[in-house]
Amino acid sequence: MNDIGESGQPPSLWAATATPAPPTGPLDGAADADVVVVGAGLTGCSTALHLAERGTSVILLEAHEIGSGASGRNMGLVNPHFRVLPTQVSALLGEELGGRMNAVFAAGGDTVFGLIKRHEISCDAVRTGNIEASFTKRGLAELRATHDERLSLGAPFQWLERNTLAEMTGCERYAGGYIDRGAGGIQPLSYVRGLARAALGKGARIHTRSAVNTIAKLGDLWRVTTDRGQATARHVVVAADAYTEGVMPEIRAAMVPMWTHIGASEPLSPNLRRTIMPGGQSLGDNATVPRYYRIDRDGRLVVVTLGRAARSVLSPLSDWDRKAMSWAFPHTGAPKIVYRWQGVLGISPNHLPFVHEPEPSFHVPLGYSGRGITSATVMGKILADRILGQPSGECPVPLFPLAPAPYRLLHGLYFRAALYAGRLVSMVR
Numbered sequence: 392m393n394d395i396g397e398s399g400q401p402p403s404l405w406a407a408t409a410t411p412a413p414p415t416g417p418l419d420g421a422a423d424a425d426v427v428v429v430g431a432g433l434t435g436c437s438t439a440l441h442l443a444e445r446g447t448s449v450i451l452l453e454a455h456e457i458g459s460g461a462s463g464r465n466m467g468l469v470n471p472h473f474r475v476l477p478t479q480v481s482a483l484l485g486e487e488l489g490g491r492m493n494a495v496f497a498a499g500g501d502t503v504f505g506l507i508k509r510h511e512i513s514c515d516a517v518r519t520g521n522i523e524a525s526f527t528k529r530g531l532a533e534l535r536a537t538h539d540e541r542l543s544l545g546a547p548f549q550w551l552e553r554n555t556l557a558e559m560t561g562c563e564r565y566a567g568g569y570i571d572r573g574a575g576g577i578q579p580l581s582y583v584r585g586l587a588r589a590a591l592g593k594g595a596r597i598h599t600r601s602a603v604n605t606i607a608k609l610g611d612l613w614r615v616t617t618d619r620g621q622a623t624a625r626h627v628v629v630a631a632d633a634y635t636e637g638v639m640p641e642i643r644a645a646m647v648p649m650w651t652h653i654g655a656s657e658p659l660s661p662n663l664r665r666t667i668m669p670g671g672q673s674l675g676d677n678a679t680v681p682r683y684y685r686i687d688r689d690g691r692l693v694v695v696t697l698g699r700a701a702r703s704v705l706s707p708l709s710d711w712d713r714k715a716m717s718w719a720f721p722h723t724g725a726p727k728i729v730y731r732w733q734g735v736l737g738i739s740p741n742h743l744p745f746v747h748e749p750e751p752s753f754h755v756p757l758g759y760s761g762r763g764i765t766s767a768t769v770m771g772k773i774l775a776d777r778i779l780g781q782p783s784g785e786c787p788v789p790l791f792p793l794a795p796a797p798y799r800l801l802h803g804l805y806f807r808a809a810l811y812a813g814r815l816v817s818m819v820r
């Protein structure tokens with residue numbers, strides 16, 4: 392899983408165009424704080440920021456560099472809503488917890504864009520809405536149900552018929568869909584670095600290149616050890632999600648790992664640019680193997696889909712990103728792919744995030760299931776509330792024990808088979 396080079400980041404479009412990381416270095420020697428957070432992705436940085444803003448002392452320890460896990464390499468789509476509908480969330484968790492969870496996470500778009508504004512985070516943020524579409528009858532019916540329920544709850548959703556969708560996106564493949572006008576896009580590495588900078592500004596201490604090897608209880612305190620130092624605190628947050636390494640292997644076992652890869656083209660000509668998602672929205676679909684497209688600030692077409700990037704030109708998966716671009720936007724020709732990278736995200740058994748708390752002072756948030764930009768950012772605030780004394784009965788996220796994800800292997804095989812099938816079918820379509 393480790394594709395991180397000397398720079399501490401995997402090579403990607405985002406690594407090449409991000410705002411610089413704030414200066415940080417390894418933990419050397421002993422230090423103490425109220426809270427130690429392990430992992431400087433969105434969850435860790437948001438937790439550190441929300442705690443530091445409220446005067447709590449925090450040490451954030453990162454094995455590599457800020458954002459080197461999923462947070463700095465994702466697609467950058469700020470989608471405020473889970474894939475699971477509010478009625479399903481309430482059915483799964485009960486009216487009370489489900490209602491709290493729906494309310495807090497539905498405001499996730501405002502939380503993300505609010506933090507960007509408040510802390511003046513320069514991350515190419517746009518909030519022009521994201522489009523979800525389908526080319527099948529069944530897919531359309533699912534989107535319609537999502538649209539109707541979200542709209543009835545006041546979310547800024549709008550249904551798009553085939554022609555309107557084609558006019559807005561320049562893609563004629565889809566039969567219809569909706570736009571969520573509360574959604575948007577960011578440069579993900581710049582965003583997570585911006586959160587880290589804001590946390591540092593509020594007094595948090597961030598140590599990079601500080602992989603945590605052990606976490607041990609000493610009386611009422613936790614001692615967290617790295618190769619060169621140790622940090623002691625009353626609370627520990629392990630915010631390492633699908634990128635957990637060196638500690639707590641049960642975290643990764645609790646999720647189905649979903650590989651995804653992204654390709655980014657060279658900048659499109661201004662003429663082409665005017666024909667593809669000119670309103671700044673992204674376009675995605677709800678196929679078993681979905682794909683999402685967006686344009687970055689320099690006019691590159693970026694596409695994400697499931698699976699790992701092909702390692703050989705002979706693989707049926709080879710050049711998938713370029714093929715997916717010409718499938719949706721044939722008039723681009725097949726644009727040259729300049730950046731290609733991949734990452735893994737953690738899917739929880741019910742596709743909802745949760746927190747594992749083996750002890751009241753030990754917190755393990757995880758399971759964002761592909762919607763981590765909003766969910767992980769929101770989770771940081773939830774954890775800060777929790778650490779500062781919010782009772783379990785008011786927590787807006789389920790507190791579940793960690794258990795191996797059921798059918799983990801089968802899930803993996805199912806998606807792998809669907810991936811190959813989807814790609815073979817789309818080759819002939």
Ligand SMILES: Cc1cc2nc3c(=O)[nH]c(=O)nc-3n(C[C@H](O)[C@H](O)[C@H](O)COP(=O)(O)OP(=O)(O)OC[C@H]3O[C@@H](n4cnc5c(N)ncnc54)[C@H](O)[C@@H]3O)c2cc1C
Pocket residue numbers: 429430431432433434435452453454455456457458459460461462463464465466467468469470601602603604630631632633634635636637638651652653695733734735736737759760761762763764765766767
């Ligand atoms: C390719 C891809 C595309 C995605 N696209 C989107 C999208 O468009 N929209 C969206 O909402 N979500 C998307 N996601 C999901 C989203 O990126 C994640 O849910 C989110 O970033 C998780 O954040 P995190 O902070 O919990 O974990 P991470 O960002 O993975 O951070 C965990 C950190 O912990 C560190 N760590 C691990 N072990 C240790 C240790 N022992 N000691 C110290 N540090 C440690 C890691 O190095 C890492 O930096 C995507 C994910 C991927 C992989």
